[in-house]
Amino acid sequence: MIKQSFISVLFFLFCNIVAFGSCLQEGEKSFQVKIDDSLELALHKKTVEPLANVEQSLSSKKGNIWSYWQAYLWMCKSVYFASEQQDSEAKENLEAGINLLNQVHNKTTEDYALLGYMQSQYIRYTKGMESGILSVKSKRNANKSVKLDPNNIRGWVVLGIIDFYTPKQYGGKEKCESYLLKAIGLPSQNIVNKYRPSWGKVEAYSLLLAYYNGSDQKDKVRQYYQMAIKEIPNEPSLKKYENQ
Amino acid sequence: MLMWQILLGISATYSQTTITGHVYEDKEPVFAANVFLAQHRCVNTITNEDGFFSIEVTDSLHTDTLIVSYLGYKDYKIPLTNWKEPCIISFTLSQSTTTLSEVVVIADPTASKEFAASQLDKTAIYMTPAAGADPLRAVALQPYSTSTEESANPQLRGSSSNYSRVVINGVPIKNPVRNQQLNSIGNFSLFSADIVGKEFVYPSNPPLEYGNSIGGIVALNTTENLSVKHETNLSLSLANAGIFHATQINDKSFIQVYGNRQMSEPYKWLNGSSLNYLDNFASTDGGLNFRTTLSNKSYINGYAYVVKESYRAECGMYNNLGMQDAKNLRNFDILNYRLHSSHGVLGVNAAWDMTNSNYYYGAISDTTRQRNVFVSASYKHYFPKGVTISIGADYEHNSYHYHGAYPTSIYEIENIVSAHYGKGNIDYNKYEAYTYAKWLIGDFILGASVREISQVGAKPRWSYQANVKYNLSRKSSLIASCGQYNALSLPNYFVRQVANATSRQMSVDWKSNLTARCEVSSAIYWKKESLPLYLLSDTGYQGVDNSILGIELSGKYTWSALEWSVSYSYLNARMKYQDKTFTSGNDFKHMAKLMMSYLNPKILNVSVSCLFRGGLPYTPIVSSNSVPLYANLNSERYNNYFTLDLSINRFFRIGKVGVVPFVTITNITNHANQQYLYYSRDYDQQFVKLYNKRLLYIGCSVRL
Numbered sequence: 001m002i003k004q005s006f007i008s009v010l011f012f013l014f015c016n017i018v019a020f021g022s023c024l025q026e027g028e029k030s031f032q033v034k035i036d037d038s039l040e041l042a043l044h045k046k047t048v049e050p051l052a053n054v055e056q057s058l059s060s061k062k063g064n065i066w067s068y069w070q071a072y073l074w075m076c077k078s079v080y081f082a083s084e085q086q087d088s089e090a091k092e093n094l095e096a097g098i099n100l101l102n103q104v105h106n107k108t109t110e111d112y113a114l115l116g117y118m119q120s121q122y123i124r125y126t127k128g129m130e131s132g133i134l135s136v137k138s139k140r141n142a143n144k145s146v147k148l149d150p151n152n153i154r155g156w157v158v159l160g161i162i163d164f165y166t167p168k169q170y171g172g173k174e175k176c177e178s179y180l181l182k183a184i185g186l187p188s189q190n191i192v193n194k195y196r197p198s199w200g201k202v203e204a205y206s207l208l209l210a211y212y213n214g215s216d217q218k219d220k221v222r223q224y225y226q227m228a229i230k231e232i233p234n235e236p237s238l239k240k241y242e243n244q
Numbered sequence: 245m246l247m248w249q250i251l252l253g254i255s256a257t258y259s260q261t262t263i264t265g266h267v268y269e270d271k272e273p274v275f276a277a278n279v280f281l282a283q284h285r286c287v288n289t290i291t292n293e294d295g296f297f298s299i300e301v302t303d304s305l306h307t308d309t310l311i312v313s314y315l316g317y318k319d320y321k322i323p324l325t326n327w328k329e330p331c332i333i334s335f336t337l338s339q340s341t342t343t344l345s346e347v348v349v350i351a352d353p354t355a356s357k358e359f360a361a362s363q364l365d366k367t368a369i370y371m372t373p374a375a376g377a378d379p380l381r382a383v384a385l386q387p388y389s390t391s392t393e394e395s396a397n398p399q400l401r402g403s404s405s406n407y408s409r410v411v412i413n414g415v416p417i418k419n420p421v422r423n424q425q426l427n428s429i430g431n432f433s434l435f436s437a438d439i440v441g442k443e444f445v446y447p448s449n450p451p452l453e454y455g456n457s458i459g460g461i462v463a464l465n466t467t468e469n470l471s472v473k474h475e476t477n478l479s480l481s482l483a484n485a486g487i488f489h490a491t492q493i494n495d496k497s498f499i500q501v502y503g504n505r506q507m508s509e510p511y512k513w514l515n516g517s518s519l520n521y522l523d524n525f526a527s528t529d530g531g532l533n534f535r536t537t538l539s540n541k542s543y544i545n546g547y548a549y550v551v552k553e554s555y556r557a558e559c560g561m562y563n564n565l566g567m568q569d570a571k572n573l574r575n576f577d578i579l580n581y582r583l584h585s586s587h588g589v590l591g592v593n594a595a596w597d598m599t600n601s602n603y604y605y606g607a608i609s610d611t612t613r614q615r616n617v618f619v620s621a622s623y624k625h626y627f628p629k630g631v632t633i634s635i636g637a638d639y640e641h642n643s644y645h646y647h648g649a650y651p652t653s654i655y656e657i658e659n660i661v662s663a664h665y666g667k668g669n670i671d672y673n674k675y676e677a678y679t680y681a682k683w684l685i686g687d688f689i690l691g692a693s694v695r696e697i698s699q700v701g702a703k704p705r706w707s708y709q710a711n712v713k714y715n716l717s718r719k720s721s722l723i724a725s726c727g728q729y730n731a732l733s734l735p736n737y738f739v740r741q742v743a744n745a746t747s748r749q750m751s752v753d754w755k756s757n758l759t760a761r762c763e764v765s766s767a768i769y770w771k772k773e774s775l776p777l778y779l780l781s782d783t784g785y786q787g788v789d790n791s792i793l794g795i796e797l798s799g800k801y802t803w804s805a806l807e808w809s810v811s812y813s814y815l816n817a818r819m820k821y822q823d824k825t826f827t828s829g830n831d832f833k834h835m836a837k838l839m840m841s842y843l844n845p846k847i848l849n850v851s852v853s854c855l856f857r858g859g860l861p862y863t864p865i866v867s868s869n870s871v872p873l874y875a876n877l878n879s880e881r882y883n884n885y886f887t888l889d890l891s892i893n894r895f896f897r898i899g900k901v902g903v904v905p906f907v908t909i910t911n912i913t914n915h916a917n918q919q920y921l922y923y924s925r926d927y928d929q930q931f932v933k934l935y936n937k938r939l940l941y942i943g944c945s946v947r948l
Contacts, residue, residue, distance in 0.1 A: 063275055064315075065275060065276050108315035109315065110315060191278045191280050191285055191288055191313065192288060193276060193278050193290050194290070195275070195276035195290065196276065196278075196315075
C-alpha cells in the first residue's frame, strides 16, 4: 500500500508537468508548472537544487496562497528524497508541509485537499494506531475539501486515492470508483488562474484505469482510456493502457 | 471582519471598456483573486500582488455580471452597468465553512446615473467631518449647493428647497429634514448615514426617471450589503443619544436598526449665549432598513422611519416677537422590489407617509394632517449596441387636512382676539408616466426622456429632457443638458393649495481629474422658473417668473492625508412680477467655499470649512398706517454671510471597542450673520434676528 501510494504520488507529479498546458494562461507559466518542472529537473539531475531555488523565491512571500505552494513544494521535495532513498529527509519535508497547512487559519478547499493528501502520504512513516488515526484525519480533511466546494476536482481525487490504497479489510476500494468518476467529470480549474493548483485530472484517470485494470474490467479501461487521451493527450502514465 | 475595497476605474476605448480595480482584505491587497464575467468566463483575469486587476469588456457584454472570487470567501457579483466614471465599491465577503452560497449585489436600476453631478457613498459622507455624518448636509458642502439657510434641506443651483426632491430607493420623500417648521429650521435630515449605500446628486436637469423636480434631485440608495456581519454603534453627544445596530441574519438577509433621542438641555447649557432664543427641542426617532435576497436575481428592501419631535423657540415675524411651539409626528415606510433578468431590471416601489403636526405662534394655532401613498413600477431593458430604454409609471395620493385658529391678517399675528377659526381639506391624486432612452456611442452617452403628469380635472402636462455626456478623455468629461420640468407646489401655511410650477433649464458641466490628486470642475447653468409665491398680499399666491444664471468653479487637491477643496459660485437671480423685474430673494451674487481636511486615523482627523456668500435681498417696511408699506421688492440686502467651522475627531481602540470622540465648533469667529428682520408693534423699529453665533458641540461614538 505504501509503495503504491508512493508510486502514485510520483506518477501524478510527473503527469502534471506534462498535462498542465490546458490550464495555462496564454504565454504564461503557472506556478504549479514551475514547481513540477523543478521536480522533474531534480529527479533527472539527482539534485534537490532546482526545488531549493523555487523554495528560495517563496521564502519572502506571505499569504495563504503562498503557504499552499510552500507545502506543495515540500511534498515535491519529499518525493525527491524518497526517490533517493533518503526517508528521513522525505519524512521531514512531508511533516513540515502538514504542520504549515495545519496552521493556516480559514483553510480553503484547496488547503484541505492538499493536507488530506499529504497526510495520506505520511501514513507510510507511521505504525499501528498512529496510522489509523492519520488515515481518519486525511479522509476527514478530504471530505472537508469537497464539502467546501463540491466542484473541486482535487478533493474527490484525494478521496479516491485514500480509498484506492486502503486495504479492503479496512473498508477500502469500495468507493474509489465513484470518487474518481466524479473527479474526471470536473474541470482542473473552475476558472483559469496561474497561481491556483490544477493537479488532479491525470491522477484521477491514472487511478481509475488502474482500478478497472486491476478488477479486470477491460471494456471500461478502453472506454476511459479514450476519454483520457482526448483530455490529456501524450500523457506518459497512460501509455500502458494504449493496447488494452 | 473582512472588508474588501474594489477601486474600479473605468475607461472607454471605442467599443471596449477597460475595468481596472484593486481588491483588498481589510487593508491588505488580495493576491490571485479571480475576476471574470459570469456569462463569459473566457473574459477573466487575476489580481496581482498589489491586489490590482485590469479586464477588457466589450460594450456588448455590459449586461453581464462581474464576479470576484477568492478561495475561502463568498463570490461577489457586480452586475455591470453603463457607468463610465470611476467609482469605489466596498465589498464584504463572509466566510462559510459549509457552502459557498452566492450573495448577489444588484445595482440600482436607474439608467441615468452617468449624468449625476456627483456621487457620494457612506465613506465620503463620514470622511467629511463638517457634514456631521448627515447625507443631506454633505450635499450642502458641494459646489452646486446654493444653500442660503443653515438647513440640511437641499438648495441646488439657485432653486428653492421647496422644489428640490429627495428620493430614497426610487421613492420621493417630502420634507426630508427635522423640525421642518414654519421657517424650515431643518438643521439635520431624517436619514442616518449608516443606512446610505450611495448618494447621487442632480443639481439641475434631474432625471425624469425619478419624477418631476424643478429644483434638482438628491437620490439616496440604501446599502446593498453589510461590511461586517454584526455591528453596533453607540453615540452620545450634547444633544443626542443614539444607537445603531446591523446584523446579517443569514446569507440572504440583513437588517439595520437605529434610534436616537435628542434633547436640548446640555447643548443649551454649554452654548447659552448663542442659543438664548431657544427654549427647548426634543425628538425621538427610529429607523429600520432590511434587505432580503429572494433569489440570485431578485430582492426586497424595506425602510421604515418614525420621528416624534418638538421645538420651542423665540421667533420674530412682521411685528410679532413670540414663542413658536411646534410638534410633529412623522412616519414613512418604503418597500422596494427588484427583479433582474439577463437583459433588464424590473422595479416596483410602494410607500406610505404620514405627518401629524401642531404649530402655535401668536394667534396661530394650527393642526395639520398629511397623508401620502405612492406606488410606482418601472422596467429597464438593455439592448445591444449600448442602448438602454426604461419606462415607468407612478401613482400618488395626497391628503392635506388642516384646522385651527389663524390671524385675520398676516400683519396681526399677535392679535389673538381677532383670530378666526379655519379648516380645509386638500385631496388630490397624481398619475405620472415616463420613458427614458440612453445610447452609448463610443465616447458619447446620449439620453432623452419624456414624462407626463396627470391629475383628474386638469390638463396633462409634459416634461422632457435631453442629456449628452462626452468623455473628452479617460480623465475628463462634459455633460450638456436641457429640459422643461413640471412640479406641484406643496400646500403650506401661506399657500393652502396645490399649484403648478414649471421650469426650463440648460446646463453644461465639465469635470476633469487633472492628476491622480487633483480634480477640477466647472458648470454654467440657466433656469427659468414659473412659481406660485406668497408675495406681499393677503389675497393668496401670485405667480412669479424667476430667471437664474449661475457659474460654478471648483477644485480639489489631495496629498497624502491632506485634502483641500475650494469652490466659487456666481448667481444672478431676477424675478418678474406683474410685468416688472426685481432682484430675486435668493440673489446672493457670490458664494465661496473652502474646506481643508487632515485625515490621519492614527493621529487626528481635522476639518476646517469656511463659507462666504453675499447677503440676501429683502423688502424693508418703510412705514405703517395700520397696514405696513413696503419699499421696492428686494431692494435692500442683509450683510454678507460668513462662517468658519472646525471639526475634530480621533479614533481610539480600547480592546475590541472603537471609540471616536469628536468636537465641532461652528462660526468660530462669532460673525453676526443676519437672518431676517422683524419689527416693533407699530413698525417703527426694526430688529435683526441673527443666525447662530459660535456653537460648541461635543460627543463620542463607540463601535462595539
